[in-house]
Amino acid sequence: MSLIFNLQSLGVQFGRIRALKACTLRIAAGERVALVGSNGSGKSTLLRALHGLVPPAAGSLWADAQARQAMLFQRPYMLRASVLHNVALGLWLNGAPWQPAREQARQALERVGLAELAGRNARVLSGGQQQRVALARAWALRPQVLLLDEPTASLDPTAKREVERLMAEFADTGMTLVFSSHNLGQVKRLASRVIYLEQGQLIADLPTPAFFKGPLPAAAENFLKGELA
Numbered sequence: 001m002s003l004i005f006n007l008q009s010l011g012v013q014f015g016r017i018r019a020l021k022a023c024t025l026r027i028a029a030g031e032r033v034a035l036v037g038s039n040g041s042g043k044s045t046l047l048r049a050l051h052g053l054v055p056p057a058a059g060s061l062w063a064d065a066q067a068r069q070a071m072l073f074q075r076p077y078m079l080r081a082s083v084l085h086n087v088a089l090g091l092w093l094n095g096a097p098w099q100p101a102r103e104q105a106r107q108a109l110e111r112v113g114l115a116e117l118a119g120r121n122a123r124v125l126s127g128g129q130q131q132r133v134a135l136a137r138a139w140a141l142r143p144q145v146l147l148l149d150e151p152t153a154s155l156d157p158t159a160k161r162e163v164e165r166l167m168a169e170f171a172d173t174g175m176t177l178v179f180s181s182h183n184l185g186q187v188k189r190l191a192s193r194v195i196y197l198e199q200g201q202l203i204a205d206l207p208t209p210a211f212f213k214g215p216l217p218a219a220a221e222n223f224l225k226g227e228l229a
């Protein structure tokens with residue numbers, strides 16, 4: 001499998017806060033990697049570093065420049081404009097002329113089952129619908145790598161299932177997924193590999209069945225017990 005990311009002793013710092021410390025990690029094409037850990041453990045920072053949004057303060061981060069990336073956030077940003085416009089704009093900003101961008105946006109909305117909402121103001125959609133628009137916006141770019149920061153954190157169970165279903169379908173096409181989640185059921189359903197972070201350090205990095213079977217380092221065991229309680 002070809003390598004998508006190669007991190008060697010990566011450190012990321014915000015002023016005095018060391019958000020990531022000496023993270024060494026390789027991610028290959030087609031993997032489905034879940035990042036888990038307590039609040040503030042560095043999951044978002046790692047995702048943002050992978051996407052090139054925060055610079056390394058130490059070590060190195062290599063990302064395959066040929067592998068197009070898209071990133072989804074917990075609360076997607078929607079312009080006060082139609083759903084179609086929001087999706088088309090993503091394509092236009094990536095260099096597509098406006099008319100083809102609108103056509104591709106329409107196809108992407110069909111892909112996520114939201115074609116009938118194309119003309120609706122994106123700001124008035126529910127959280128679950130907005131997240132699906134964000135998935136359409138990402139899918140329209142045909143990324144090889146999709147990074148998702150707690151994509152279902154604020155969604156109800158139905159919307160959560162819908163977003164999970166789309167994530168699984170995208171992964172089935174060979175897309176590499178790296179996502180953070182506090183939902184261990186979701187991690188079991190979607191991930192092939194689980195990385196546990198604590199205070200900016202990678203404490204465990206295992207295939208999903210091995211992660212849930214254990215044994216894990218004590219900190220990770222305690223986290224799991226707490227989350228499953």
Ligand SMILES: Nc1ncnc2c1ncn2[C@@H]1O[C@H](COP(=O)(O)OP(=O)(O)OP(=O)(O)O)[C@@H](O)[C@H]1O
Binds near residue numbers: 014017019040042
């Ligand atoms: N822009 C920033 N400026 C300053 N400190 C930051 C910034 N972003 C993150 N941090 C700090 O870096 C550390 C890691 O935060 P991060 O958001 O990566 O954790 P997380 O695991 O994603 O947490 P959560 O589960 O709450 O989303 C925390 O101490 C956080 O306060």
